[in-house]
Amino acid sequence: MAIELKVPEISEGVDTASVSEILVSEGDQIEEDQGVIAVETDKASTEIPATSAGTVKEIKVSEGDEVSVGDVILILEETDENSEESEEKKDDKEQSSKKNKSEEAEESSEEKEKKPQDKGDDHEEKPDEQEKDETKTKGEATEKSSEEESTSKKKSSTEVHASPGVRRIARELDVNIQEIEGSGESGRITEKDVREHKEGRKGKSSIQQLELPDFSQWGAIETKPLNSIKTTTAKNVLQSWQSIPHVFQFGEADISGIEKYIEDHKEEVDKAGGKLTLTAILTKVVATALHKFPVFNASVDMENEEMILKKYVNINIAVDTEEGLLVPVIKNADQKSIKDLSIEISEIAQKARDQELSKEDMEGGNFSISNLGGIGGTNFTPIVYHPQVAILGVSQATTKPVYINDNFEPRSMLPLSLSYDHRLIDGADGASFMNWMVQALEDPYEALLG
Template identity: 45%
Template sequence: MIKEVRIPEISENVTSGKVVSVLVKEGDMIDVDDILIEFETEKALVEIPSTAKGKIIELLAREGQEMQVGDLIVKVETESEEEGEEEKKSVPAEPEDKEDSEPVQKRAPDQKEEDGKDEATAAIQKQADLQMDKKAAPKSLPSEAHERQDERRPPAPAAPSIRRFARELAIDIHHIQGSGPGGRITEADVKAAVKQGRARVDSAGTGMVAEPSLPDFSRWGEIETVELPGVRRLTARSVATSWRTVAHVTQFDRADITHVETFIRAQAPRLKKQGVKLTVTAVIMKVCAAALSAFPRFNASIDPANNQMILKKYIHIGMAVDTERGLLVPVIRDANRKSIGQLAADIADMAERTRTKKIKPDEMEGGTFTISNQGGIGGTQFTPIVMWPQVAILGVSRTAIEPLFVDGQFQPRAMLPLSLSYDHRIIDGADAARFLRWVCEGLEMPLTMQLH
């Protein structure tokens, strides 16, 4: 029998990418889990494995080609018909997902899954999507509030990833006419709605408004149109969503890290023998992890639709990494449980893998707080944007040697500017000032952390 292998759903909000390299050719014999292509998404470089065993009879992916989730990579001739029948029998029954399904009478008999996966993968993904929807239902996020305004209207015929994409762009998906099989809504339909300036969610729904159309800049001189790369597109969507959603306020302070720099100089040779480079960022992350334990509201998320605050019992800190592709934010898991040396090793490892496109998509998800360190570039202060649904982010600028009056005399001290942006809906200004001062004192007098 002939089996089709398609681009699987890789990560939330990832709907397309670019084929970097093709590792097979027509006529090759492949096994399950053999890598077919390297696929660069907006977040990371991903290896796509085969879900079938047999001979490649048709290869459709090409290097440099833009492909979407569900697009066909290869057709594989499997060994026998019986093998395929056995696989079909082993597939669990698909649960009914009202939100994802359309009326039965409207489906074509031979219609395939929207995401284009083989039956086994589709069943597994559909079960996962159902669980995600069930879990999200009682605690919906702000961007979903508009969808609940009228629960009586029929569900939109679109995959979960397409619905999420529409919500990010402030598009009411119920106003879009689908062009896919059976009228299902595709990513292209959502993009077309944006370009035409229709289907926007009104300000009463989510507070989001349509952006005005651009003028014709060529009227005033020569222009060049450049396609936004994947990471830049992702960043643009993410910061726009955060800016519209979060009530941003930024608090500024400075920490005297003279003792920290002395500590780093003293401990660096010992850690270097272990292959670890000790940095100020690792120390800051350790102090922030302790601060988040002392101030749990800064490690939370707000759910205004249900008038709830979600307190997370884990502390996963994201760190902004400047790459050739743009800004990416890998996440250090359980930062509060790691030593400064472990954090330094993890930071170096994840930063390197992020810059070399070896970071995995799930390693850039689940952050509860973020640190953006621009000290290596310069600047005195900046106002970082909170990465929604987080509620706070710490900006770190360049250390400056300044005279400070200490013990009755002026002394040269290493002063580190810090900027804390936070969501005023859940954090008051006084709390932000206390949190940031706690971080400063934790850097200046590390034993302070042991008192909490």
């Protein structure tokens, strides 16, 4: 029997919603209460469940459609499994009854023929009967096993409990969500389950956390939950540190000329709505370096044993916020002037501090720059962001005496730290990249125009 599944009341005072995702396809076998579409309102995102089990005959909505309470979502061909099972049992019982009557008739006929014979013949019939019973039992066990296996397969292909957001992440990561065993309440699939499945792990994370002692035995303590930014950062850097063999290269560049350039042009950039900083100039110099050293603009694919060389230059800029470290992306940095980069970096840094970064602002980076010069320090070793292969760390510039033309002159020296993935980049490449960066910062006109 065909039935219509309609949009129920979504929430109090909400009559319309936007279809964000179709969770089933035509021809799918679905269970009662299984989510069939996901909808979004200005208040929340939720799944619309099926009110009956059956086969999806026709889907009446598409992603992006506006739907109202009472609108038809899909046409479902309802299946009465209980009736089918009852009919099967009835048929089995009738066949069994007929079989038993036939066997009884045969046995009665045989007994009449063998009645005058010795009693020992009765014992010869029992192995045959036992063999029949064993064959019948084995057949029933095999049939039952097949039914259980079929039910198990059906369950795994239909009963998937996950939120629309988790389903979207699974789709973006090219993960078959039906293959995942959920660790959430009532077997619900979480974002963590999807990401761990993508990494080839099932169930709990393979990362072994060291057990902590009870610190309260030595004095007063206070616990605070990690916010989402710090939690995500912690997972990402741990994964990067464990999967990427890091090598660190250090350098020191005389940026006295660049500091003068910033002083001479900062007012011009201010009027354009940006802020001329060393980070903007570093972004332009790094963008040029990535063309000269394309291996630093690549990623490693160990599964297929190949490197992925990117023809575009997108650079992550680390931004310190009250909630934690964020690394938004400057897209096509090689195609922009220093003034344009200054304006864009100022804008995206403010968006990061205001927690207004979009998903697109955070994706697609090829190389990262982390500038801690405004805070202080002499050198540090930043962790490469997977799936990138390198990151440049910048510390605070200090005035040092530099021997030039037989004299010592006060110069502003900038400490640089380059971290890179040794699976793809060897020491010679790392040293060459750092040397070019130092020379480019000391003579940016030649580097950028050469």
